[in-house]
Amino acid sequence: MGETVRHQTAPLKCWPKAKELRLKYYEDYARAHERGGLRWAGGAWSFSAIPAGLGRDVYSLTSEPYGASIAFDKALSLRCMEATERAGFARDLCAYMRNYWGSVLLNEYAFGGPFPKPDFLWQDHICCSHAKWYQVVSDLEGGLPHFCIDVAVGPYQDVAPHKIDYLVNQMHDGIEWLERTTGRKYDDELLIEAVQNEFRTTSTWAEVCSLNKHVPAPLEEKTMYSLYVLGTLNKHDRAVADFYAELRDEVRERVAQGIAAIPNERCRLMSDTQPPWGFLNIFRYMEEYGAISVGSLYTFGLIGIWEDQPDGSWGPRTTPMQQGIVIKSRDEALRRYADWTLSKPEWQHFYSPHLKTAMMLRIAREWKLDGVLLHYNRGCEGLSVGIAENRLGLIEAGVPVMAFEGNMGDEREFDEARVKARFDAFMETLGVKKNGRA
Amino acid sequence: MNEKRTEPNAESGNPAAGAAVPRFSAACGTCGSTCGPQPPTATHGGDGNRQPVANQTSAGPFAAFRDWRLDRAAYARQWKQRTGGKVIGYFCTYAPEELMYAAGILPVRILGSHEVQNVTEPHIFGMFCPFCRDCLAQGLLGRYEYLDGIMIAQSCLHIRQTFTSWQKHVPIDYSYYLPMPHHVQSRHAAPFLAKELAIFQASLEDWLGRKIAAPALENAIDIYNRNRQLLWRVYETRQAADPPLSGEEALEMVLAAQMVDKQDHNAALESLLARLPERRLPRPTGARLMILGSKDDDIEFIHMVEACGATFVIDDHCTGTRYFWNNTDPDGDPLDRLARRYVQRVPCPTKDWPARTRVPHAVALAKKYGAQGAIVMQQKFCDPHEADVPALTKALNDAGLKTLFLEFDVTVPIGQFKVRVEAFLEMLREDDLF
Numbered sequence: 001m002g003e004t005v006r007h008q009t010a011p012l013k014c015w016p017k018a019k020e021l022r023l024k025y026y027e028d029y030a031r032a033h034e035r036g037g038l039r040w041a042g043g044a045w046s047f048s049a050i051p052a053g054l055g056r057d058v059y060s061l062t063s064e065p066y067g068a069s070i071a072f073d074k075a076l077s078l079r080c081m082e083a084t085e086r087a088g089f090a091r092d093l094c095a096y097m098r099n100y101w102g103s104v105l106l107n108e109y110a111f112g113g114p115f116p117k118p119d120f121l122w123q124d125h126i127c128c129s130h131a132k133w134y135q136v137v138s139d140l141e142g143g144l145p146h147f148c149i150d151v152a153v154g155p156y157q158d159v160a161p162h163k164i165d166y167l168v169n170q171m172h173d174g175i176e177w178l179e180r181t182t183g184r185k186y187d188d189e190l191l192i193e194a195v196q197n198e199f200r201t202t203s204t205w206a207e208v209c210s211l212n213k214h215v216p217a218p219l220e221e222k223t224m225y226s227l228y229v230l231g232t233l234n235k236h237d238r239a240v241a242d243f244y245a246e247l248r249d250e251v252r253e254r255v256a257q258g259i260a261a262i263p264n265e266r267c268r269l270m271s272d273t274q275p276p277w278g279f280l281n282i283f284r285y286m287e288e289y290g291a292i293s294v295g296s297l298y299t300f301g302l303i304g305i306w307e308d309q310p311d312g313s314w315g316p317r318t319t320p321m322q323q324g325i326v327i328k329s330r331d332e333a334l335r336r337y338a339d340w341t342l343s344k345p346e347w348q349h350f351y352s353p354h355l356k357t358a359m360m361l362r363i364a365r366e367w368k369l370d371g372v373l374l375h376y377n378r379g380c381e382g383l384s385v386g387i388a389e390n391r392l393g394l395i396e397a398g399v400p401v402m403a404f405e406g407n408m409g410d411e412r413e414f415d416e417a418r419v420k421a422r423f424d425a426f427m428e429t430l431g432v433k434k435n436g437r438a
Numbered sequence: 439m440n441e442k443r444t445e446p447n448a449e450s451g452n453p454a455a456g457a458a459v460p461r462f463s464a465a466c467g468t469c470g471s472t473c474g475p476q477p478p479t480a481t482h483g484g485d486g487n488r489q490p491v492a493n494q495t496s497a498g499p500f501a502a503f504r505d506w507r508l509d510r511a512a513y514a515r516q517w518k519q520r521t522g523g524k525v526i527g528y529f530c531t532y533a534p535e536e537l538m539y540a541a542g543i544l545p546v547r548i549l550g551s552h553e554v555q556n557v558t559e560p561h562i563f564g565m566f567c568p569f570c571r572d573c574l575a576q577g578l579l580g581r582y583e584y585l586d587g588i589m590i591a592q593s594c595l596h597i598r599q600t601f602t603s604w605q606k607h608v609p610i611d612y613s614y615y616l617p618m619p620h621h622v623q624s625r626h627a628a629p630f631l632a633k634e635l636a637i638f639q640a641s642l643e644d645w646l647g648r649k650i651a652a653p654a655l656e657n658a659i660d661i662y663n664r665n666r667q668l669l670w671r672v673y674e675t676r677q678a679a680d681p682p683l684s685g686e687e688a689l690e691m692v693l694a695a696q697m698v699d700k701q702d703h704n705a706a707l708e709s710l711l712a713r714l715p716e717r718r719l720p721r722p723t724g725a726r727l728m729i730l731g732s733k734d735d736d737i738e739f740i741h742m743v744e745a746c747g748a749t750f751v752i753d754d755h756c757t758g759t760r761y762f763w764n765n766t767d768p769d770g771d772p773l774d775r776l777a778r779r780y781v782q783r784v785p786c787p788t789k790d791w792p793a794r795t796r797v798p799h800a801v802a803l804a805k806k807y808g809a810q811g812a813i814v815m816q817q818k819f820c821d822p823h824e825a826d827v828p829a830l831t832k833a834l835n836d837a838g839l840k841t842l843f844l845e846f847d848v849t850v851p852i853g854q855f856k857v858r859v860e861a862f863l864e865m866l867r868e869d870d871l872f
Binding site: 087088089090092093094125127128129131132133134135136138139146147148149150152153154162163165166169170173350351352353354376378381382384385386387388389391392 | 559560561562563565566592594595596598599602603605606615617619620621624625626627629630633634787788791792794816818819821822824825826827828829831
């Protein structure tokens with residue numbers, strides 16, 4: 001940890017645009033039918049570029065960020081949780097899922113009005129809950145068409161043609177299903193455009209995250225949540241891809257000018273798994289120590305697509321367009337889409353915590369970290385899977401770790417005072433005092 | 439709108455005919471107020487600590503199954519000595535045992551011990567199911583030291599952690615992760631799995647240093663099909679007004695099937711089937727119950743319920759019917775057939791989507807076996823089952839079955855559960871009265 005140096009800071013110029021895009025997304029979904037459009041619901045991890053082939057008036061509601069939005073409103077979240085529990089569901093299920101189901105059960109949309117019922121469900125299955133989530137939504141809504149793609153073919157390091165085939169075959173079936181379900185003719189040109197947008201979005205986000213290797217970091221994680229969310233909402237959308245390019249340019253400029261996210265950066269950390277959305281103020285508390293979370297595998301790798309760079313570092317994956325590849329057919333678009341998505345870092349840890357530990361150690365090294373905050377997140381079995389082994393692996397490699405228990409979406413399972421006390425103790429072990437004093 | 443698949447149902451599976459209804463009092467262990475003296479103690483985990491369990495099966499035609507379960511470690515060691523083969527511990531019943539068996543390997547399902555333990559907390563976060571932590575504890579405590587390898591067929595995230603922690607912290611010669619597809623309702627799942635099985639086969643061959651001969655694989659498929667057929671025939675006898683075996687005995691029988699050489703198990707089943715026509719339980723059948731859930735190997739719980747005046751006549755869990763209900767087709771490429779078998783078997787909820795095929799299957803089973811009520815048992819934190827419980831309960835209730843929901847941990851509060859079970863049974867009897 002370095003000396004306390006006062007860094008220049010400045011608000012992000014593109015911040016208002018990010019907020020505007022997010023609000024527009026939720027409004028577009030709610031008002032889609034007024035415009036003769038279609039609504040679909042599914043996970044942020046789903047192959048969202050595929051329904052885009054149904055037309056430019058097709059809008060989605062991705063479930064995880066919607067569940068997080070509800071979590072941010074603690075009163076609404078509590079009512080949603082209780083509605084879900086009254087319906088007979090266990091309170092240890094995915095917290096996003098319970099928020100979402102509660103929103104349906106209460107018929108309340110977090111952005112105002114009744115819950116806008118989707119026309120169809122488009123999902124993928126990576127954790128135990130993903131397909132089941134929409135099975136229940138279909139039940140709650142009185143029966144909705146539901147298509148789900150299985151992506152669990154093993155880690156990308158073992159990718160093979162038959163694994164890609166399995167995904168692509170399901171995607172082809174999915175497109176036929178979309179045509180049957182909606183009565184619309186599918187447009188391959190729109191698919192190719194959406195897939196290319198998604199390549200751009202996800203590669204550019206990785207580029208943005210890479211810029212945070214710089215000391216002082218130009219972004220801190222609480223801010224990054226508000227930026228990466230656009231990728232979880234509409235990663236196949238041109239507006240999001242364009243926004244990330246604008247963001248990247250601005251962050252590059254911040255690096256060039258030495259503009260920091262916080263003025264007193266002296267302890268660089270990363271977190272893990274989703275944060276407790278109702279308690280993001282813990283990041284501000286960290287700043288009292290000059291401690292900054294520069295990201296996490298979650299923030300970097302859920303939306304970012306990465307690859308090894310020529311210099312051996314981790315950076316954005318080269319898009320097919322950057323390689324000069326012109327995608328000419330539906331099948332080719334789907335194959336490249338499947339391969340691209342299977343390389344998502346945040347998917348690898350589902351197969352082995354040891355793969356995740358290796359990625360975390362890489363981040364710790366390349367982003368020059370002083371420690372790791374592990375959120376033992378009771379709200380998400382998918383991202384908490386293997387987290388105890390991650391802790392052991394990080395400690396074994398000599399990385400200081402602070403573990404804290406909580407829940408990303410259920411405020412009843414987060415003890416703010418206790419977590420702050422643990423953080424105080426962690427800072428003490430690292431020799432960092434409040435207000436940046438040595 | 440959903441894709442079609444071969445829907446498992448209570449009529450599917452092995453084509454054995456229903457057995458004749460037996461009426462004879464066979465020797466059996468006894469327990470408590472209904473059965474007599476306290477039985478010997480039982481070992482739950484491989485070489486684990488001993489925990490007293492009242493048990494009806496300490497003698498009689500089910501004793502062999504019980505002995506195998508209790509002394510699975512000794513059995514496996516003797517088997518290795520006898521055959522020169524290797525033993526692989528597997529997690530989850532999607533493991534293609536036939537392939538391992540054809541390679542001269544004894545596949546043994548890794549189960550927990552139902553004992554309080556303090557060794558897994560550093561490895562698996564406490565929000566994951568007690569079963570996965572209990573299983574890992576067995577490895578960390580050295581109770582499966584006779585294993586030469588481990589493998590998992592991809593199922594839930596919970597048990598996957600047992601596998602990955604075992605890989606890292608328990609010395610083992612071989613480990614394999616089989617990406618068993620989740621989308622079993624897709625027509626593309628079986629072809630994908632067939633290719634994955636070929637890779638698994640190559641991996642086994644590489645480890646063993648020899649090829650798996652085609653006749654050996656055919657033989658393994660036949661032996662496993664035979665085992666399923668025999669288990670199915672025993673289960674059929676439970677449809678009788680007075681079933682010749684208890685739920686506890688049925689559980690011992692299926693658990694043993696997951697631990698011993700199928701040829702030994704088949705011989706024991708043949709012997710059992712010969713004796714069943716003359717057998718009857720030494721107590722009234724009482725309420726006819728079904729038990730449903732993820733996995734249940736809690737002998738003590740089953741025994742307690744049956745001692746309250748009931749008999750489990752059917753189940754839907756992976757230490758019961760889901761393990762053996764579906765056979766492998768006789769014709770075609772063996773890996774294709776195996777793939778179809780595992781894809782089309784009665785699904786675990788984590789693979790049962792977009793349609794819920796298991797729910798109508800469970801209701802059909804309940805009707806076919808004349809269940810009056812059902813205990814829906816839930817391993818705490820088991821998300822796929824938790825997501826199904828409301829739909830499953832509603833379907834059972836709509837079919838006229840009363841249900842009792844119980845949440846299980848590594849150990850269960852027998853006293854508290856007994857109060858609830860007694861109340862449940864009283865409720866079922868009210869139906870008889872009025």
